[in-house]
Amino acid sequence: MNMRMRATAPKGMTRPEGEDGYKLLNTVWQQFAQSKRWPTFELIDRALYRDGFEFEAAVQQLPDGLLLGIDPDMKRRPPQPDQELRLSLAGAVHCDDAAAEVKAFIGLVRLAGVVERDWETALGDSSAPSHPYIDPDVLRSHPAFDPGVFPPSEVLYRAAHLTSSEPWTSGLGFRYEELYWCVSFDRRIRPFAAVTGLAEYWKVRTSVLPPELDAQHVPVPVPAVSAPVVTPQATPAFALSIPLHPDVAAVAAERFEKGQFTDAVLRAFQAVEHRVQILSGLSEVGARLMGMALGSAAPKLVVTRATGASLQSEREGFRDLFKGAMEALRNPRAHGPHFADDPEEAQEMLALANLLMRRLDDAEAKLNAQPTQAAGTP
Template sequence: MSQTSSTAVGVSEPSGDKGRALLEKVWEAFKAADAWPSVDHIDTLLFREGVHLEEALAELSSDLVHGVNWNMPVSVNTGQTFELTFAGAFNCSNSEPETHMYLRLVDLATEIECGIRAPFTARTLDAETLPDLLGQNSLPGDPRVIYRAVLLAGVEPAFSGSSTNIADYRWSLNFDRRIRAFVGVADTALAYWTTRQGLLAPTPPDPVFAAPPQLRMSRTPPFAVSIPLHPEVAAVAAERFENGQHADAVMRAFQAVEHRVQSLSGLPEVGARLMGLALGSATPMLVVTRAAGPSLPSEREGFRDLFKGAMTGLRNPRAHGPHYADDPEEAQEMLAFASLLMRRLDHAEDELNTQAAQAAGTP
């Protein structure tokens, strides 16, 4: 039985048994090899049991698994690896040692960041210092449990990077100021997951974001504009951009767009399919258009394609690799595009609120 059924209602789950079977196969292979398995390997294991990978993936979302380009045929993805998110692992049988260890790593990182573990030296955890920080007797007897928890951390937004060496199970795990969001919430999986999801698209106190001077255009263009980004884009992209993480800033911006479309529409889909379902009919679930009369169909189709293209052309290549080193000028242009999409989603949310008020009879 998975942990979810008894201890963490609210952590993302598969929508059906085939999706759950896929997660279990990934986790079993992961524990057997201490490495994330290939899509091709999992496809074969599922097929032997009469489950088609496409059907299993239809019951999952990016909240549960990384490594799949959701908008391309599965055959294109077979050379990639499946990597489970914390929720994906949490839904699997026999994952409690690793997910519990992962939450301990999050908690330890927040204590270091807040100065509880003194002296503060660096925002890094590693295999050599962990026994001194937590106590040798409190650690799992099998170092592979910790190693697998670190691999799980490598795909979670709480941490900023990791390095591993399976030859001797050595590892290091980096974090930054973002870990402060998890102070006091690593005691339960649900508290962690709720905070983790909010971290992907929070509401910032200051909506204004401008590129630092050293990253602005080095040449004088014939015309230049300066605008504040939409708050939800600035929240996830500003700090990363200022730190020179341009590709990551772009990826997070379009992930925030995707997450907001999911939230407003209530659809469990992702990527281009999500955009097509939410925006693609003559009576779309989300109204992002402002035109009326004969121009309305063209604007509706155009914005549907803009949202879909943002997923397939901008988010996916940065989420699934190879990872681009984006030019800072072009990254700013992509962030402005994400901001435009967010502002159209503001319009869609206003429309939904108006419809709800009319249905409730509110004047």
């Protein structure tokens, strides 16, 4: 007999406003648990539909911060079929069969606090990580590790994914085929270092990141800590959470998940280049292509949104952004030699590819809105 265990939500944690919301969270969690990868919108939408639920109705029952990767106002920004849906810690707490992962999450938090306290940067070693981190190897080598107490590797893998939207996390890397994960963090972990359970964790979290700021993703100051800091650095408790543009995700997401960070970046900017060629009808490549498509007073592709005196400045700025992306990011990775990309910096470069693709969406919409010329007219 299988027992379905749901964690107990602490006081102050937001929760779904109806059963449809609970159904949506559970469907996302079940798919993640089965495939080891967060599911797409299309997969979840179809699963709900088969069970007699509507995604639109279910998502309206979820307060901000439980389901990540989608704009709740689906009319303003309709989700793409391959858009990835993820759960935050608060979202997973309300899922059946997630109690073990929530408990393991607290164990990871406590371990992260110890690792950060004892962390020493290897001076002069450029290959050494610049931030403290934990992964399965760190876990197994730690004096507190007891294989008879710690949960199975698949539970730890899922628990690690719940750290990605927490205010003390600075990065999450993983390889789902191996159930490998790596969580990096910084001094923001210190207020959480001694928590013993979910209720205590959430109380500390609320003091660090109040619910109204959490929902709006507004940066907040790092709280004061009693331990001395050798090299203080003010870092806002803020983490981006944006879905990849479908055209970027199609060429980069799987490569990034496999740890092929340089190739993921290259493919993303090659996709930007190819789309500019298609939309502009030009066969040029690289920076020359971007100058010809975006650089004149009457550009072939209009990626600007400003009007009046700011229009020329924005036009020239985006022309240079597109050209710079080709020269600084695409070309070195296409022609080499170059250094291997750090996973965090690779994400930042993919975010730029995202922005460029979003502006190309605007350009394509403007092209499609142009009146077609009547047949026979000059």
